[in-house]
Amino acid sequence: QVQLVESGGGLVQAGGSLRLSCAASGRTFSSYHMGWFRQAPGKEREFVAGINWSGGRSYYADSVKGRFTISRDNTRNTVYLQMNSLSPEDTAVYYCAASQAYTFVPYNPHDYDYWGHGTQVTVSS
Numbered sequence: 001q002v003q004l005v006e007s008g009g010g011l012v013q014a015g016g017s018l019r020l021s022c023a024a025s026g027r028t029f030s031s032y033h034m035g036w037f038r039q040a041p042g043k044e045r046e047f048v049a050g051i052n053w054s055g056g057r058s059y060y061a062d063s064v065k066g067r068f069t070i071s072r073d074n075t076r077n078t079v080y081l082q083m084n085s086l087s088p089e090d091t092a093v094y095y096c097a098a099s100q101a102y103t104f105v106p107y108n109p110h111d112y113d114y115w116g117h118g119t120q121v122t123v124s125s
Helices: none
Strands: 003-007 012-013 019-025 035-038 046-051 059-060 068-072 078-083 092-099 119-124
Touching: 003 092, 019 035, 019 092, 019 119, 035 068, 035 078, 046 068, 046 078, 059 068, 078 092
Parallel strands: 012 119
Antiparallel strands: 003 019, 019 078, 035 046, 035 092, 046 059, 068 078, 092 119
């Protein structure tokens, strides 16, 4: 069982930056692949970024590539999402998720076993 708690959301102006954190409970964090998803009002949840268990491979949605960076610190049981050059289109609730899949398919929300409750990111124009 893994519990995930996101933090770092807030209100920021367009062009600004935020860093989201997701702290995981349990001693097996390093065995999980991790992902960030987001959901805007009236829209479906969408993949943002993913990282494999070791941090050696990362994946990004085209909409955030070059602006967002996912990273993890297995000694702190934490995964991060650094978000730069934010735009109003990035406004959403951001969720982190953990996957035990043998073959990690980061884009697929059904590949994840545990989810956090989300943190709100609002970007003003």
